[in-house]
Amino acid sequence: MPNAKRGRRSGAAAPERTKHVLKIIPLGGLGEIGKNLTAIEYDDDIIVIDCGLKFPEEEMLGIDFVIPDVQYLIEKKHKIRGIFLTHGHEDHIGAIPLVIPRLDVPLYGAPLTLALVEHRMLDTRTPYKPEYNIVLPGQTVRAGCFEVGFIRVAHSIPDSMAIYVRTPLGVVVHSGDFKLDMTPIGGTEGTDLASLAALGKEGVTLLLSDSTNSERPGFTPSEAIVGRTFEDIFRRYKDRRIIIAAFASNLYRASQVFAIAARFNRKVLLLGRSMVSYVELAMKLGYIDAPPELFVTSQEADHMAPNRTVVLTTGSQGEPFSGLVLMSKAEHKQIRLGDRDIVVISATPIPGNEKLVSNTINRLFVCGCDVIYERDLAVHASGHASREEQKILLNLIKPKFFMPVHGEYRHLVRHSQLALEMGIPTRNIFVLQNGDVLELDSGGKAKFAARVESGSVLVDGVMLGEFEGSLLRERKELSESGVLAISLVLNDENRLVAKLQIDSRGSIYGFDSENMRPDVETAVERALEGVRAGAVDRLSLPSEIRKKIREILGRNYRAYPGIIPLISIIGAGDTVQAQEKESVPKAKRTGRPRRARNQKKPAPERNQ
Numbered sequence: 162m163p164n165a166k167r168g169r170r171s172g173a174a175a176p177e178r179t180k181h182v183l184k185i186i187p188l189g190g191l192g193e194i195g196k197n198l199t200a201i202e203y204d205d206d207i208i209v210i211d212c213g214l215k216f217p218e219e220e221m222l223g224i225d226f227v228i229p230d231v232q233y234l235i236e237k238k239h240k241i242r243g244i245f246l247t248h249g250h251e252d253h254i255g256a257i258p259l260v261i262p263r264l265d266v267p268l269y270g271a272p273l274t275l276a277l278v279e280h281r282m283l284d285t286r287t288p289y290k291p292e293y294n295i296v297l298p299g300q301t302v303r304a305g306c307f308e309v310g311f312i313r314v315a316h317s318i319p320d321s322m323a324i325y326v327r328t329p330l331g332v333v334v335h336s337g338d339f340k341l342d343m344t345p346i347g348g349t350e351g352t353d354l355a356s357l358a359a360l361g362k363e364g365v366t367l368l369l370s371d372s373t374n375s376e377r378p379g380f381t382p383s384e385a386i387v388g389r390t391f392e393d394i395f396r397r398y399k400d401r402r403i404i405i406a407a408f409a410s411n412l413y414r415a416s417q418v419f420a421i422a423a424r425f426n427r428k429v430l431l432l433g434r435s436m437v438s439y440v441e442l443a444m445k446l447g448y449i450d451a452p453p454e455l456f457v458t459s460q461e462a463d464h465m466a467p468n469r470t471v472v473l474t475t476g477s478q479g480e481p482f483s484g485l486v487l488m489s490k491a492e493h494k495q496i497r498l499g500d501r502d503i504v505v506i507s508a509t510p511i512p513g514n515e516k517l518v519s520n521t522i523n524r525l526f527v528c529g530c531d532v533i534y535e536r537d538l539a540v541h542a543s544g545h546a547s548r549e550e551q552k553i554l555l556n557l558i559k560p561k562f563f564m565p566v567h568g569e570y571r572h573l574v575r576h577s578q579l580a581l582e583m584g585i586p587t588r589n590i591f592v593l594q595n596g597d598v599l600e601l602d603s604g605g606k607a608k609f610a611a612r613v614e615s616g617s618v619l620v621d622g623v624m625l626g627e628f629e630g631s632l633l634r635e636r637k638e639l640s641e642s643g644v645l646a647i648s649l650v651l652n653d654e655n656r657l658v659a660k661l662q663i664d665s666r667g668s669i670y671g672f673d674s675e676n677m678r679p680d681v682e683t684a685v686e687r688a689l690e691g692v693r694a695g696a697v698d699r700l701s702l703p704s705e706i707r708k709k710i711r712e713i714l715g716r717n718y719r720a721y722p723g724i725i726p727l728i729s730i731i732g733a734g735d736t737v738q739a740q741e742k743e744s745v746p747k748a749k750r751t752g753r754p755r756r757a758r759n760q761k762k763p764a765p766e767r768n769q
């Protein structure tokens with residue numbers, strides 16, 4: 162087993178300033194697919210590679226996305242010479258709008274990558290304007306003590322690059338997301354094996370390499386295979402409308418659809434906000450070459466024979482509100498699916514999205530259309546290298562040290578085992594987790610150094626707190642048991658001077674709050690007795706009330722709603738008329754008045 166630092170404890174405190182060591186600091190992307198961010202630090206210089214987001218896990222209720230905790234970088238921002246981007250996928254650029262205003266450092270990336278960053282910046286409406294520096298494969302950039310260079314790699318979005326860094330302690334190569342597609346779309350977008358081999362000849366100290374597909378044997382199929390499958394589908398289903406769902410960012414996929422549509426004399430209807438904006442941007446920048454007359458609006462498509470059109474849309478991951486999902490629910494404004502349609506899901510579910518995709522496929526079949534997905538035909542090709550390709554990269558680069566990146570922990574371990582098979586000694590292989598620090602010294606040795614602060618920041622429209630924060634716990638509790646609000650009016654002697662008001666949301670008591678009223682009253686009275694006896698001080702009264710209600714409801718009903726005590730205290734001169742008059746609200750919001758025992762059925766609400 163290669164070097165792996167277990168446990169999340171920090172090591173011994175680092176010396177105030179460690180001179181002349183090279184630090185590799187992953188702050189995201191290890192042990193997860195998403196929020197890739199790696200810092201490389203030497204003395205007074207830091208460069209950052211990628212700055213991505215991650216989509217939330219199912220239990221992160223209401224969270225839009227997750228970004229890396231960059232506190233470490235904020236504290237050292239005067240040292241940062243730039244953020245260098247491997248490519249324009251969300252898991253590599255998505256955190257920039259939230260991170261770059263706090264770091265205020267230049268950005269470096271290929272033209273499409275930076276255009277996508279700019280698009281995201283506009284989308285989030287931040288007033289901050291980053292300094293964009295376009296770089297191309299073959300170029301190098303001086304960044305403090307580092308020289309940073311770029312090598313073209315094949316991936317599922319144009320302008321993908323590996324990044325190499327010449328440091329005072331040797332060359333570090335970061336593969337970016339890559340595959341070794343020998344028949345790439347456009348013919349010139351393949352991985353530049355010669356430049357990688359040249360680096361290998363020069364001598365590489367450390368390789369960081371994409372681990373996504375380290376469980377897949379063999380080679381990842383070429384993107385061109387997908388084009389051939391599409392052609393077969395267009396040929397076989399001449400009399401049907403074809404609907405293809407794909408990642409909006411997979412512009413190779415889109416350009417293959419356009420070329421084949423033109424050949425089969427079909428017009429293209431683009432649906433889904435991100436599909437339209439990616440294709441527009443790619444056409445503006447020259448990444449897609451398709452005549453404007455190939456495209457039709459949905460109004461134009463309505464007047465055409467269905468088998469003269471192909472619809473390219475979003476929703477290949479079953480994302481709620483995406484084009485395909487709305488169609489499958491018969492909620493799409495422009496498209497109604499039926500038995501004359503053939504739907505192609507041109508993607509594999511990202512881990513975690515399987516259920517969403519499966520539900521979408523089920524609904525599509527219910528609509529009566531035929532659905533083609535990866536089980537049947539090669540309608541998707543991954544953008545990531547499989548094991549044989551990972552071996553080829555290791556072989557070309559011949560690094561002294563190896564660090565797998567971009568993958569769940571099992572992917573990293575499988576990749577490290579592969580490096581071992583390739584002859585890299587165990588002591589030179591490092592499986593890191595986010596926040597671990599790999600330190601290389603001038604004596605040619607590498608070791609784990611003290612961990613740095615790392616983690617996840619949850620974003621819910623605006624930036625929120627830490628992953629472990631109470632927010633998610635509260636949302637989870639609310640989703641399971643609802644909430645009970647109790648309003649108490651007390652006098653100076655800690656006695657109730659009005660009837661308790663009880664209201665609830667999402668709780669079973671919403672339907673029948675009167676039944677448990679005696680229990681709540683008992684619990685509140687017990688808490689007040691404690692205060693009056695001096696056993697509990699008044700400031701602790703809310704938590705005491707929560708505790709007592711929880712005890713009694715738990716015992717009697719096995720129910721644990723969130724409890725919000727709202728306490729008003731009135732002095733001798735105040736009045737409490739409002740509270741006295743108002744009796745208990747009877748779960749009006751539910752529209753279901755409480756049923757008395759001898760009442761046969763509730764009176765219809767609108768007759769009241």
Ligand SMILES: [Zn+2]
Nearest residue numbers: 248250316338
């Ligand atoms: Zn990618």
Ligand SMILES: [Zn+2]
Nearest residue numbers: 250252253338
């Ligand atoms: Zn990625």
